[in-house]
Amino acid sequence: xxxxxxxxxxxxxxxxxxxxxxxxxxxxxxxxxxxxxxxxxxxxxxxxxxxxxxxxxxxxxxxxxxxxxxxxxxxxxxxxxxxxxx
Numbered sequence: 001x002x003x004x005x006x007x008x009x010x011x012x013x014x015x016x017x018x019x020x021x022x023x024x025x026x027x028x029x030x031x032x033x034x035x036x037x038x039x040x041x042x043x044x045x046x047x048x049x050x051x052x053x054x055x056x057x058x059x060x061x062x063x064x065x066x067x068x069x070x071x072x073x074x075x076x077x078x079x080x081x082x083x084x085x086x
Contacts, residue, residue: 003030006049006057008037016056026082 005023007016023030035045035055043053050057050066057066 002061003028004033004049004059005030006033006035006046006055006059008035008055010034012037013055019056019058026079028079028082 003023005020007013007020010017010020020032035042039045046055046057047053049059049064051064052066054066057064059065
């Protein structure tokens with residue numbers, strides 16, 4: 001599975017950092033793409049994965065999810081034994 005987590009700067013975007021931490025702690029393998037929140041082409045680059053034009057966004061092939069916490073929307077059937085619940 002080739003998950004891609006699209007995030008903004010970890011220092012400035014706590015919303016981006018939250019799913020990144022959750023997925024790391026859960027041991028979910030994913031690629032990370034960081035786009036600077038100050039980048040002049042931020043919206044253009046983000047909209048390739050997130051129609052909302054916001055981060056964080058999660059892509060799994062053709063499936064693309066934007067949410068305040070996209071990692072919560074990962075189907076448990078894809079990650080047996082992984083729990084993101086506290």
